[in-house]
Amino acid sequence: NAGVMQNPRHLVRRRGQEARLRCSPMKGHSHVYWYRQLPEEGLKFMVYLQKENIIDESGMPKERFSAEFPKEGPSILRIQQVVRGDSAAYFCASSRGQGGMNTEAFFGQGTRLTVV
């Protein structure tokens, strides 16, 4: 049973380009959370999704950031017109559902985005 898969592991983008980060949750998990870890800072919640639904996006920047979790395929975190301040590690976690984070959270390896 593969764990949470994130790709790419490393992503370099020039300012103004778009970044697409992918997360495939563990088999049987229908709940996905995205977190961001800025350099020298702790992890921060961004968005919580279930299949085809955004449940809570209170941690997402209001502009340029969007997330989806389609019926088929991975969850996607999309950052348009990236800026240097978007450079960070982005982690995805999945859970079995219903209990939210009252159940064990399984994290991916993260995508390290560098904006040059």
Place this chain on the structure above:
Amino acid sequence: KNEVEQSPQNLTAQEGEFITINCSYSVGISALHWLQQHPGGGIVSLFMLSSGKKKHGRLIATINIQEKHSSLHITASHPRDSAVYICAVYGGGADGLTFGKGTHLIIQP
């Protein structure tokens, strides 16, 4: 909004020592997670607690709900335990985990 404080921020110890990392939070929660992160690496879930105590190998995690406090202990520490240990709490809502800043642990041989 929950405030999660970890102590110490940094800890260097000798191989074999007993290690304790503390976590306190400000608002009642429904679950607390202890996570491990190696440099440049992913995040591994060590424990999820809602009450009492859990043990896995050389790791022990305890939580006191009334005092809003949790501890992570490592017995017979080893250099491979060197990592950042992160405490994270869940309030039961839809907004995921709130994290502490982490404890940087170095175990010297």
